[in-house]
Amino acid sequence: MQMTSRDDKAANLETAERLIAQAASTGADVVVLPEKWNGIGDAAFYHSSAESIDGGESVAAMSAWSRSHGITLVGGSIVELREGREKRSNTSLVFDSDGEIVAIYRKIHLFDVEVGGVVYRESESEEPGEEAVVADAEDWRVGLSVCYDVRFPELYRILALEGAQLVTVPAHFTTPTGKDHWQVLLRARAIENQFYVAAAAQIGETLPGKPAYGRSLIVDPWGLVLAQAPDEEAVISAELDRAHLDDIRAKLPSLANRQAHAYRWPTPVSPG
Numbered sequence: 001m002q003m004t005s006r007d008d009k010a011a012n013l014e015t016a017e018r019l020i021a022q023a024a025s026t027g028a029d030v031v032v033l034p035e036k037w038n039g040i041g042d043a044a045f046y047h048s049s050a051e052s053i054d055g056g057e058s059v060a061a062m063s064a065w066s067r068s069h070g071i072t073l074v075g076g077s078i079v080e081l082r083e084g085r086e087k088r089s090n091t092s093l094v095f096d097s098d099g100e101i102v103a104i105y106r107k108i109h110l111f112d113v114e115v116g117g118v119v120y121r122e123s124e125s126e127e128p129g130e131e132a133v134v135a136d137a138e139d140w141r142v143g144l145s146v147c148y149d150v151r152f153p154e155l156y157r158i159l160a161l162e163g164a165q166l167v168t169v170p171a172h173f174t175t176p177t178g179k180d181h182w183q184v185l186l187r188a189r190a191i192e193n194q195f196y197v198a199a200a201a202q203i204g205e206t207l208p209g210k211p212a213y214g215r216s217l218i219v220d221p222w223g224l225v226l227a228q229a230p231d232e233e234a235v236i237s238a239e240l241d242r243a244h245l246d247d248i249r250a251k252l253p254s255l256a257n258r259q260a261h262a263y264r265w266p267t268p269v270s271p272g
Helices: 009-025 043-049 057-069 147-151 153-161 175-193 242-251
Strands: 030-032 072-074 078-080 089-095 101-106 112-115 118-121 134-137 140-144 166-168 196-199 203-207 210-213 217-219 225-228
Touching: 009 030, 009 057, 057 072, 057 089, 089 140, 101 134, 101 140, 140 153, 147 175, 153 175, 166 175, 175 196, 175 210, 175 217
Parallel strands: 030 072, 140 166, 166 196
Antiparallel strands: 072 089, 078 089, 089 101, 112 118, 134 140, 196 217, 203 210, 217 225
């Protein structure tokens, strides 16, 4: 699903609840929210609005929504407050149909870049996660990632080797990078790892002067786009076919043809 989150948490929760209900009404078993769906702002906003997993307002809401609709909910990401840590985490939670948390992934790659003349420094308020995560959901193995992670193919290969058949990519992609890279990167990750990719994005001016690209996508293991959101708040859906995935992996067995013994990370050369 696709939405425009800003710094009004109550409004964002209301929108998310409505869109989740819409998705569930279509028969969806797995629903994916965008990155930072419950609030987007500056570093000070993230510092003050962060929630703990235990007792957080947004966490409680996601638990209730997944339980009431009988769905698996990949809760995009929220800014997490962790006890004893100065910086926050960009955290993706997965809830089963009983409303229980079954997986926690903290975004590994932080968006510290300059694009379109605008500087982004995610590390000002957040710290990186340290672990790749694959969850079990609706009899599927679901790999978790967030936004900027999509530029790091080694993470997605690890998720594939850990059994992922679907990978979720909640995102808040910029427009300059999105128009040139968004679909290319998502399709590449799907093709090279032969799994489904579901990318739920922010759309529109979530921050003044920093429009989000949108174009949420669902991509199959052959790299075909099964669904793409229009440039507005929206819910998209597609049916995942395990036999289709297995057939691709059997006939073009690139994962099985890996030569792991031949792969070596380059040794850094110290400056002389």
